[in-house]
Amino acid sequence: MATMLQKFPSSVSTLNDYNALYPDWTQREVSTGTTIMAVEFDGGVVMGADSRTTTGAYIANRVTDKLTPIHERIFCCRSGSAADTQAIADAVTYQLGFHSIELDEAPLVQTAASLFRDMCYRYREELMAGIIVAGWDRRRGGQVYTVPVGGMMTRQPVSVGGSGSSYIYGFVDSNYKPAMSKEECLKFTAEALTLAMERDGSSGGVVRLAVISEQGVERQVILGNQLPKFSTV
Amino acid sequence: SRASRKRECRIMATVSVCQYHRGGFSFENCKRNALLEADINKLGFSSPAARKTGTTICGVVYKDGVVLGADTRATEGMVVADKNCSKIHYISPNVYCCGAGTAADTEMTTQIISSNLELHSLSTGRLPRVATANRMLKQMLFRYQGYIGAALVLGGVDCTGPHLYSIYPHGSTDKLPYVTMGSGSLAAMAVFEDRYRPNMEEEEAKRLVRDAIAAGIFNDLGSGSNIDLCVITKGKVDYLRPHDVANKKGVRTGNYRYKHGTTGVLAKTVTPLNLEVVEENVQTMDTS
Numbered sequence: 001m002a003t004m005l006q007k008f009p010s011s012v013s014t015l016n017d018y019n020a021l022y023p024d025w026t027q028r029e030v031s032t033g034t035t036i037m038a039v040e041f042d043g044g045v046v047m048g049a050d051s052r053t054t055t056g057a058y059i060a061n062r063v064t065d066k067l068t069p070i071h072e073r074i075f076c077c078r079s080g081s082a083a084d085t086q087a088i089a090d091a092v093t094y095q096l097g098f099h100s101i102e103l104d105e106a107p108l109v110q111t112a113a114s115l116f117r118d119m120c121y122r123y124r125e126e127l128m129a130g131i132i133v134a135g136w137d138r139r140r141g142g143q144v145y146t147v148p149v150g151g152m153m154t155r156q157p158v159s160v161g162g163s164g165s166s167y168i169y170g171f172v173d174s175n176y177k178p179a180m181s182k183e184e185c186l187k188f189t190a191e192a193l194t195l196a197m198e199r200d201g202s203s204g205g206v207v208r209l210a211v212i213s214e215q216g217v218e219r220q221v222i223l224g225n226q227l228p229k230f231s232t233v
Numbered sequence: 234s235r236a237s238r239k240r241e242c243r244i245m246a247t248v249s250v251c252q253y254h255r256g257g258f259s260f261e262n263c264k265r266n267a268l269l270e271a272d273i274n275k276l277g278f279s280s281p282a283a284r285k286t287g288t289t290i291c292g293v294v295y296k297d298g299v300v301l302g303a304d305t306r307a308t309e310g311m312v313v314a315d316k317n318c319s320k321i322h323y324i325s326p327n328v329y330c331c332g333a334g335t336a337a338d339t340e341m342t343t344q345i346i347s348s349n350l351e352l353h354s355l356s357t358g359r360l361p362r363v364a365t366a367n368r369m370l371k372q373m374l375f376r377y378q379g380y381i382g383a384a385l386v387l388g389g390v391d392c393t394g395p396h397l398y399s400i401y402p403h404g405s406t407d408k409l410p411y412v413t414m415g416s417g418s419l420a421a422m423a424v425f426e427d428r429y430r431p432n433m434e435e436e437e438a439k440r441l442v443r444d445a446i447a448a449g450i451f452n453d454l455g456s457g458s459n460i461d462l463c464v465i466t467k468g469k470v471d472y473l474r475p476h477d478v479a480n481k482k483g484v485r486t487g488n489y490r491y492k493h494g495t496t497g498v499l500a501k502t503v504t505p506l507n508l509e510v511v512e513e514n515v516q517t518m519d520t521s
Binding site: 063086 | 375378404405419
């Protein structure tokens, strides 16, 4: 049955040659090409993402919001298949909300990350989702957990993800310093995302930032012409 | 013994009749289709193509509500199957949905969600919200993992204001002020990106949507015929079908029937054929 499932889509496309009438992007799945990033600082986290969603070579949404609220002070950055990550985020939002009401207490970031991990690992063959979970809770303050494709979960002080992340590992490794302030983290994230968006075709649009701390969530958007400028080669 | 064999047969019969239905899509027919496909190809024929709505559909949020637009061509491969099909589907009195992709999938999906939303609305005692329809549609499409080829533009006005969503076959959705879908979506999006402004007036929004669909009709082979519009505001829906007949069937300028006597008769010979009845076979029609 599994092989039949895999054969079916390809036999549908050879049945009728639609290439002239229906271009490639009408038949491709929607993916959040993406660059996503999260950094811990003392008192909270800074999260950032680009805003491009692609179907093949067409940009389906140039102002996507990939920073999705899971709970009041817990957000996630989504990369991979748009449908898969939206469905997972909706499911985890429900589960965490239910859990929080049962506890009568704000949930832990680690709990949210575990819920993501459980789903991403259990259905790892069917899903394509790379998620960074970040937020603030009273027990451990600002935390960043990464749940890449495959369903591993680990806590990191800095995490990058998505197709554009390959281009900024060097920048992140050399420019990250422990114990940065909130403003330094914001600048660091914005610069890293700008560099990735410059080089990765599947990332672009605007830079969306979010700062989560005990006080709550502050969101910002940096438009194309306001992005930090690097040397133009 | 005969008694135990009889019991065995009865048990076998019940097992084969009551198959446990595991839920989800049943791929039994896909196996059958693949076999039929192979057999037909051996004979040199090709199986009929699924009818797709090639399509240009779009939507825009303006000052008082949303305007949805669609073309009216349905194609079966390279042939136009329906010159005037309706692609703007009713979901609820305040929510309508345009559908691109496989015609049957968009039709049935919107009907199922419309039915469920009506029941939900009776249960809550409230007018349904666009976000509810969006949730129902995306959860259903995700469940079928993209095998239901329905790409939708969902729009409506509810107690929280006007809303517009685009929904893809795999179940991802985007909430935006203007969206286009279908094979003509690039042409329509070009028009939107040029002329969209927030908080437009109704006439300007209708003109913009009309022009976007027209761009799809005239520049995309999968879209054509007329432009349908649906203007949804708080408390009122204008279903304009057709809003603009962009492609009128031409009138033949000349008469191509030849009058009797155009061709002169030179000679006439009549040869009777002598046929004899060899066998007579009467088959009565089964009218039961």
